[in-house]
Amino acid sequence: MDEIQLSKKxxxxxxYIFDLDKNILKNKMIITDFEIPDTxxxxxxxxKITSIDEALFTDNTTLKxxxxxxxxxxxxxxxxxxxxxxxxxFINNDLELIGTMAFKECHSLKKIIxxxxxxxxxxxxxxxxxxxxxxxxxxxxDFDFCALANTQxxxxxxxxxxxxxxDFILDRNPFLEEIVFPKNLKTLxxxxxxxxxxxxxTLILPETLKIEDENFLNGIHAxxxxxxxxxxxxxxxxxxxxxxxxxxFKEKNIENLIEEGKTFKDINSxxxxxxx
Numbered sequence: 001m002d003e004i005q006l007s008k009k010x011x012x013x014x015x016y017i018f019d020l021d022k023n024i025l026k027n028k029m030i031i032t033d034f035e036i037p038d039t040x041x042x043x044x045x046x047x048k049i050t051s052i053d054e055a056l057f058t059d060n061t062t063l064k065x066x067x068x069x070x071x072x073x074x075x076x077x078x079x080x081x082x083x084x085x086x087x088x089x090f091i092n093n094d095l096e097l098i099g100t101m102a103f104k105e106c107h108s109l110k111k112i113i114x115x116x117x118x119x120x121x122x123x124x125x126x127x128x129x130x131x132x133x134x135x136x137x138x139x140x141x142d143f144d145f146c147a148l149a150n151t152q153x154x155x156x157x158x159x160x161x162x163x164x165x166x167d168f169i170l171d172r173n174p175f176l177e178e179i180v181f182p183k184n185l186k187t188l189x190x191x192x193x194x195x196x197x198x199x200x201x202t203l204i205l206p207e208t209l210k211i212e213d214e215n216f217l218n219g220i221h222a223x224x225x226x227x228x229x230x231x232x233x234x235x236x237x238x239x240x241x242x243x244x245x246x247x248x249f250k251e252k253n254i255e256n257l258i259e260e261g262k263t264f265k266d267i268n269s270x271x272x273x274x275x276x
Contacts (some may be wrong), residue, residue: 003071004047006036006056014040022059032085035067052079054099061085062107068092071188075102079120093117098125100144110152113137121147132175143169154199158182167191176200179205185209196221203227204252214240217247228252 004010008018017028024031039048048071055078057063065088066080072092077099080086087108097120103109104127111133112126117138123144126134131151140161148156149249156171157180158165164187170176172195180187185206192215200222205211207230214237226248229238241249 001039001046001048004042005051005053005076006042006049006069007053008151008271010040010042013042016019021061022057023062024060030062031089033065034063034064036069036072038069040073050074050094052076054078055081057083059083064088066090068095069093075099076238077101081108082106091115092158096120098122101127102125103129103131106131114141120144123147124149126151145169146171148173154178158185160184163187165189165192165202168194171195174198179203181206181209183208186270188216190215190217191219193217195221197222197225200225205230207231207252211241213237214244216241220247222247224248226250 001181008156016024023035036049039046041269049069050071051074052072052153054076058078060080060083062085063083064085066086067090070092072095074097075095079099079102081101081103082105084105084107086106087110089109090228091113095115098124104124107130109129109131112131113135114137116137118138118141120142121144122242123132123146125147127146127149129151131153134148134153134156136159139159141159142164143162145166146168149168151173152175153173154175155178156176160183162182162186165185167189169192174196176197179200183206186208188209203225205228209230211229211233228250229232229241229252231252233241236252
């Protein structure tokens with residue numbers, strides 16, 4: 001079966017229209033819960049839907065729930081931007097990419113689960129959304145800058161095989177209390193965490209991370225934030241970091257981790273960090 005991108009033309013051919021207020025209708029009824037079919041007809045031929053056109057649902061004010069088709073691989077830029085009533089997005093296993101600003105300013109969207117095959121989250125994808133929880137079921141995702149900027153996230157666990165986190169990935173997330181970095185992280189950009197994080201108390205950096213700059217984590221503002229360094233940091237750089245006043249850097253050893261044991265959810269999570 002051939003592939004097709006979901007667009008206004010394709011929807012119109014199948015009996016859907018957009019009114020002047022950008023609401024989607026069928027049979028003159030406004031759709032609030034839209035289940036996109038897996039296949040659609042165009043010129044008497046059946047196609048499987050593998051992508052959603054750029055800005056297709058932008059500024060829709062009535063859409064509350066969207067179920068994506070099972071063959072969908074890509075959500076193009078701005079596809080659901082400013083859908084301020086959108087609460088639920090049901091994603092199937094084939095989705096690989098969410099484009100730039102695809103869910104930006106979706107204020108009612110609180111939770112998203114990304115499938116095992118998901119690979120790329122583009123810049124500002126969920127920026128300024130109401131997102132409180134995001135789950136990555138895959139082992140590796142490529143993130144663009146500001147992909148999760150200015151959300152309501154309280155905790156985030158990155159996929160374990162992600163190698164790089166870019167600048168401003170978590171820009172301005174004041175509700176963050178916990179960040180679990182990828183186990184195999186190699187690069188954390190200098191301004192990956194930028195802005196105010198009043199609830200963030202502890203960061204434990206993975207052993208695979210390479211720190212090469214004493215300005216590491218510049219721009220982060222937190223109250224008494226403690227950052228545990230990987231053991232591979234060279235002596236000169238370690239001394240420079242330990243001298244900094246804006247962040248409390250500590251060497252990552254058993255004594256220091258036990259000292260901060262109260263910040264862990266339980267004793268098992270503490271030992272997991274020690275073993276890293």
